[in-house]
Amino acid sequence: MAVWREEFLDSFLLFGLLAFFIVVPWVHHQYRRYGRWRGWPAVVSAATFLYACSLIAFTTFPFPDLSDPDLCTGAGLRSYWQTTPFASIDDVFAYSSSHGLLDTLTSGVFLQVLFNVFFFVPLGFLLAYRWRRGVLSALGISFAVSLLIEATQGTGLWGLMPCPYRLADVDDLLTNTLGGLLGWLLGRWLMRYLPSPRPEKESDLDPPTRRRIALAHAMDIYTFAFVFVVAALLLSWAGLDLASATTSLTITSLTVSFVLFVLVPGFRKDRAGPGIAAANLVLVATKTGGPAGWWALLIRWALWWLPLAVLGIPVFVGIALVDGIVALARRDRRGLRSVIAGTSFITRSRWLSS
Helix, strand or coil: HHHHHHHHHHHHHHHHHHHHHEEEHHHHHHHHCCCCCHHHHHHHHHHHHHHHHHHHHHHHHCCCCCCCCCCCCCCCHHEECCCCCCCCHHHHHHHHHHCCCHHHHHHHHHHHHHHHHCCCCHHHHHHHHCCCCHHHHHHHCCCCCHHHHHHHHHCCCCCCCCCCCCEHHHHHHHHHHHHHHHHHHHHHHHCCCCCCCCCCCCCCCCCCHHHHHHHHHHHHHHHHHHHHHHHHHHHHHHCCCCCCCCCHHHHHHHHHHHHHHHHHHHHCCHHHHHHHHCEEEEEECCCCCCCHHHHHHHHHHHHHHHHHHCCHHHHHHHHHHHHHHHHHHHCCCCCCHHHHCEEECCCCEHHHHC
């Protein structure tokens, strides 16, 4: 049970780490596919991603101590494969005959079998509910995923480890596939009660809401922070002492923000930086309705990202708050930065239709 708890926590840890790489594409997918931010499809997508992380975590973690001299005892590869069908069921009955039914229901031999069934219930559910797969397809996919997991465990991560450290069990194929079937039946039953995970796309021609624009700004900040940290780590690994090199951090911040919010948008037809593109918006010149010019991009950069690099985070937060207050007060939803730069946002659908 302790190992299961550790693997469960590892699933969330892996989810959190990988989320850094997918959050912006995920937001973009929401707006591009549905024309709106759809809460329920987002929840289903997050649950699917978390389950995928769980499959990885329960398959590979925890890693063995490679310094342990007893890790590889010289046993052949076949000794890590349990190929006798229903051996785990026989173990349950044997335990029950000597310990009784109540003790068996809380024993490790029984809970291991039960867990292997329940572990694939979410997969079967998603195959029925999200991907609308038939029962034969769900059985085949559940079996194939289980086989991949067992092969990964029985080969020591396909030879990446000096020897296998988890047992590959043929009974896991059977119980996992059974779990996939039960999950499929559950998904088919709940389909009539749950909202569609893939609703129809709505028209996206109206002016973007304040929440959508704020999300675009948040994705800009998120992307900048992520790229800046990566750049700082690379410089640190290159031997630069960033802890005492304030000038280097300032230059790094200026460079990263200039590339993300001036150079990249400047060569895009929609003038979209990472956050604007994620929200499926286009930055246009307010007077002409055409794509914003280079000067507008430079002004927007100078009003937000230049103070961040030179004056620090508190000043940047203050500027962002003022920008948001102005956007809330104006009917056209333009913040102070957009007003000064002469820019505004429209949806990509509106831009393509014009």
